Amino acid sequence: MDFELSDEAKEAIVKAKEFARKHFTEEVAERSDREEQFPTDIVAISKREKILDFSNPWKVLVTIEELVRRDPGLGISVTISAFGSEIFMLFGNDSQKEKYMNPVFAGQKTLGLGVTEPGGGSDVANIKTEAKQDGDSYILNGGKMFISNGQIADYFLVLARTSPPPSPEKKHRGLSVFVVDAKSPGFAVNKLHGKLGVRATNTAELIFNNVRVPKENLVGEEGKGFYYIMTFFNISRIYVAAQGLGIAHGALDRLVEYSKKYGEMSETGELKENLQLAIAEIATRVEAARNLTYKAASYLFKFTPNPVVTSMSKYYAADTAVFSTRRAMELMSLHGLTTDLERFFRDAKILDIWEGTTEVEKLIITRMMLKEEGA
Amino acid sequence: MEEEYEILESTVKDFNAKYVDNNSLKLENEAMGKEFVKMLADQGFFSMAGQGEDGKGADIKALSVVLENLAKSAPAVAVKTLMINSFSSVVNEKGIVDSVSNGSKSGTVTFSDLLVGKDQNGSLRVEGGRIKGEKEFVFGSDSDFVITLLDSGELVLIKSGFSAGKRHKKLGFRSIGFSSITVDSADFSIISKDGRKMLERMYEELSIPVAAIALGMSEGVSQKALDYAKVRTAFGHYLKDFQPLAFDIASLVAEMDILKRYFHDLLAATPSEKEALFLKHKALTLAKDISRTSLQIHGGYGYLEDFGIEKFYRDAMALSVLLHNEEKDMEKLAGLVFDARAGFV
Structure with missing residues (x-):
C-alpha cells in the first residue's frame, strides 16, 4: 500500500x-x-x-x-469536454474512436452525454427516447434533460430505446447508445438558465425530432446501452468525487486563510477552540474523502473497478463538499458571504444530485455488498 | 394562537395568495418595486414598531406572525419587513417613521457592527460636525436612512449624505441591497451615546423574528417537497413511497412542528433571552437542513430557480449570516445555560 x-x-x-x-x-x-x-x-x-x-x-x-x-x-x-468518452474507449469500434474520440482527446471537439430525461432522473431504465430502425439508419425521437455541454458539444452519446422491454421488471433491456452529430436535422437545444450553482458550465435540454442517425453510429451492440451507461457511471463517479474533493478542499483553504486573518484569539494567543475544531473536522473529512476516492481510482485504473468503493467515494466526497462549504460559511460569517466561498456553497449542492443522487449511491453500496456476501 | 393573531395570519396568507405566490422569484431577484412595497405598507406590515406594551419597540408577537407567514412564500419580503420594523423601533422622529411605515422611504440598521470584529466593518468618525468614512457590510445599503455605530460608540441615524458602493455577492435576498456605504453627512442625529449596548439590545430583539422567518421558510420549502413527492414518480413509485426520502422529510417536519409549538408558546408568554436564543439557534439550523433535503427531493429540478426551491437553500444560509452570528450567539447561549459567563479558552 x-x-x-x-x-x-x-x-x-x-x-x-x-x-x-x-x-x-x-x-x-x-x-x-x-x-x-x-x-x-x-x-x-x-x-x-x-x-x-x-x-x-x-x-x-x-x-x-x-x-x-x-x-x-x-x-x-x-x-468536462470529453464527458462520456470512456464509452467510446470501452465499447466503440475503431472507426468511432478515430472519428469521434480522438478529436475530443486532441481538444478539437467537445462531447456530451444524453442519458437523463425530463421524467426520468435517477430512473435510467425508464427513459422514453426512442430509436427506430429505418433502412440503414435509426430515427430518434424524444428529449434529454440537464445535459452538460448541451449547447457546445459537437457530438452526443445518446441513450435510446431500440426495442420494448421484455417485461416491466426488465426495462433496462432494449436500450442502445448512439452517437448523434449536433448538426443533425431535427436536433434542437434549449439552454437551461437559473441554476443554483456551477453556472459557468453549459447545461441544456436536448430535443430529438425525427433525427436520422446512420446505423454505423450505434455504439457497441444494440440492446446493451444500459450496461454501457452503468459501466460509464462507475468511472465518471470517481471524477465527480474528485470535484467534491476540490470543492471541499477549496472551502478549507478559505477557512484557514480567514482564520489566520480574522480568527478570534483566546487568552493563550491561539485560535478559539471552536474554530480549531471545525478546521480539524473539515480537514479530516477531506482526507477521508480523498483516501476513498483514490482507492476507488486505484481499482479502476488497474481495470478492476470496485462499484462499492466507487459509490462510497462519490457519496462521501459530495457530502463532504456540501458539509465543508456550509460549515465554512457559518464560521466565516459576512466574510464568507462576500467572497468566492459563496459560489462554492452554491456549486457544492449539485454533487449530491448529478451522476447518481446520494440516495442512489447508498443503495448501490448496500446492494453490491449484499450481493458479494451472497456470492 | 390568540384570535387577533389568527386574523393576522389569515391576512398575510391572503396577501401571499394575491401578490406574492406567483411573483416570489421576481421579489427575490429584483428590486421589489415601489408599488409592491406600498402594498406591504398598506397592510400595516411596516408599522409594527412603536406598538409594544410600553409604546416602544415592536410588537414582537404580531411581527413574528407576519414574518413567519411572509417567509413561507418569499423570505426576502419577510426580511425586508423585519428590517423596516427594526429600524423604526428606535427612531423617535415622527416624519421619518411615518415615511418608512407608509413605504415611501426605507431604513436599515448595520447589525454587521456586531457580526464581525470591530476593525472589520469600516470606520465612521465625526469631523467638523460631519460623519465621514465607510461601512463595509451594510445589508439594506439601498435604503434612504441608515442607523449605524460610530467609532466613538454612538449609535446614529444618518438621514442623507451616504451612497452605496459596489454590491457584494448576493447569496440570498437578492432584491435587498448589500454593499459598503460611503458617508459624508452633516444630516444625522444621535440615537444613543451608548450605541453598542443599544445595538446589542436591538440584536437580541431580532431573535424571535429571525426564528419566525426561519420557521416560515422551513414550512414553505417543506410543503413544496411534500407536494412534489406525492406526484413525482421514479422507478414506478411515488417519491413519497421511498423510505430514505420519506423518513428524512418526516423527521425534519416533526422537528419543525415541535419548534413551531415552542415558537407559539413563547409568543403567548414573555420569552426569556435564553428561550429566544434556543428558538433562533434551532430554527436557523432546521431551515438549512430542511431546504437541503427539499432540494434533494426535487433532484435536478430543485437546482433550477423556476421550481422555487433553490432560493430557500440560499436564503436559509444567507439569513444565518446576515442577521445572525453563530459564534456570538453560542457564546451567549452557553453563558445562559451555565448561568455564568464563560471565559472560553
Missing part, C-alpha cells in the same frame, strides 16, 4: 495549480457565474496547453481536483 502519488501526478497538480492561478481570476469566475457564461476562451487555452492528459487517468483525476479547488464552475467547465 503506497499513498504517494507518482511524480507525474504531482507535476500535473503543479501544472493545474499554475493554470488556475493564471486564468481562473476572480473577475472571470464571478462574471461566468453571474452571466451563466461558459468560459470558451479558457477552455480553448486549456486544450492548447493540454491541461488534461488523457494518457494518464491519475493526472486527469488530480487535475480536476486542483482546478475545482480554485473555482468549481470554471474547473468543471475545463475538465
Whole structure:
C-alpha cells in the first residue's frame, strides 16, 4: 500500500495549480457565474496547453481536483469536454474512436452525454427516447434533460430505446447508445438558465425530432446501452468525487486563510477552540474523502473497478463538499458571504444530485455488498 | 394562537395568495418595486414598531406572525419587513417613521457592527460636525436612512449624505441591497451615546423574528417537497413511497412542528433571552437542513430557480449570516445555560 502519488501526478497538480492561478481570476469566475457564461476562451487555452492528459487517468483525476479547488464552475467547465468518452474507449469500434474520440482527446471537439430525461432522473431504465430502425439508419425521437455541454458539444452519446422491454421488471433491456452529430436535422437545444450553482458550465435540454442517425453510429451492440451507461457511471463517479474533493478542499483553504486573518484569539494567543475544531473536522473529512476516492481510482485504473468503493467515494466526497462549504460559511460569517466561498456553497449542492443522487449511491453500496456476501 | 393573531395570519396568507405566490422569484431577484412595497405598507406590515406594551419597540408577537407567514412564500419580503420594523423601533422622529411605515422611504440598521470584529466593518468618525468614512457590510445599503455605530460608540441615524458602493455577492435576498456605504453627512442625529449596548439590545430583539422567518421558510420549502413527492414518480413509485426520502422529510417536519409549538408558546408568554436564543439557534439550523433535503427531493429540478426551491437553500444560509452570528450567539447561549459567563479558552 503506497499513498504517494507518482511524480507525474504531482507535476500535473503543479501544472493545474499554475493554470488556475493564471486564468481562473476572480473577475472571470464571478462574471461566468453571474452571466451563466461558459468560459470558451479558457477552455480553448486549456486544450492548447493540454491541461488534461488523457494518457494518464491519475493526472486527469488530480487535475480536476486542483482546478475545482480554485473555482468549481470554471474547473468543471475545463475538465468536462470529453464527458462520456470512456464509452467510446470501452465499447466503440475503431472507426468511432478515430472519428469521434480522438478529436475530443486532441481538444478539437467537445462531447456530451444524453442519458437523463425530463421524467426520468435517477430512473435510467425508464427513459422514453426512442430509436427506430429505418433502412440503414435509426430515427430518434424524444428529449434529454440537464445535459452538460448541451449547447457546445459537437457530438452526443445518446441513450435510446431500440426495442420494448421484455417485461416491466426488465426495462433496462432494449436500450442502445448512439452517437448523434449536433448538426443533425431535427436536433434542437434549449439552454437551461437559473441554476443554483456551477453556472459557468453549459447545461441544456436536448430535443430529438425525427433525427436520422446512420446505423454505423450505434455504439457497441444494440440492446446493451444500459450496461454501457452503468459501466460509464462507475468511472465518471470517481471524477465527480474528485470535484467534491476540490470543492471541499477549496472551502478549507478559505477557512484557514480567514482564520489566520480574522480568527478570534483566546487568552493563550491561539485560535478559539471552536474554530480549531471545525478546521480539524473539515480537514479530516477531506482526507477521508480523498483516501476513498483514490482507492476507488486505484481499482479502476488497474481495470478492476470496485462499484462499492466507487459509490462510497462519490457519496462521501459530495457530502463532504456540501458539509465543508456550509460549515465554512457559518464560521466565516459576512466574510464568507462576500467572497468566492459563496459560489462554492452554491456549486457544492449539485454533487449530491448529478451522476447518481446520494440516495442512489447508498443503495448501490448496500446492494453490491449484499450481493458479494451472497456470492 | 390568540384570535387577533389568527386574523393576522389569515391576512398575510391572503396577501401571499394575491401578490406574492406567483411573483416570489421576481421579489427575490429584483428590486421589489415601489408599488409592491406600498402594498406591504398598506397592510400595516411596516408599522409594527412603536406598538409594544410600553409604546416602544415592536410588537414582537404580531411581527413574528407576519414574518413567519411572509417567509413561507418569499423570505426576502419577510426580511425586508423585519428590517423596516427594526429600524423604526428606535427612531423617535415622527416624519421619518411615518415615511418608512407608509413605504415611501426605507431604513436599515448595520447589525454587521456586531457580526464581525470591530476593525472589520469600516470606520465612521465625526469631523467638523460631519460623519465621514465607510461601512463595509451594510445589508439594506439601498435604503434612504441608515442607523449605524460610530467609532466613538454612538449609535446614529444618518438621514442623507451616504451612497452605496459596489454590491457584494448576493447569496440570498437578492432584491435587498448589500454593499459598503460611503458617508459624508452633516444630516444625522444621535440615537444613543451608548450605541453598542443599544445595538446589542436591538440584536437580541431580532431573535424571535429571525426564528419566525426561519420557521416560515422551513414550512414553505417543506410543503413544496411534500407536494412534489406525492406526484413525482421514479422507478414506478411515488417519491413519497421511498423510505430514505420519506423518513428524512418526516423527521425534519416533526422537528419543525415541535419548534413551531415552542415558537407559539413563547409568543403567548414573555420569552426569556435564553428561550429566544434556543428558538433562533434551532430554527436557523432546521431551515438549512430542511431546504437541503427539499432540494434533494426535487433532484435536478430543485437546482433550477423556476421550481422555487433553490432560493430557500440560499436564503436559509444567507439569513444565518446576515442577521445572525453563530459564534456570538453560542457564546451567549452557553453563558445562559451555565448561568455564568464563560471565559472560553
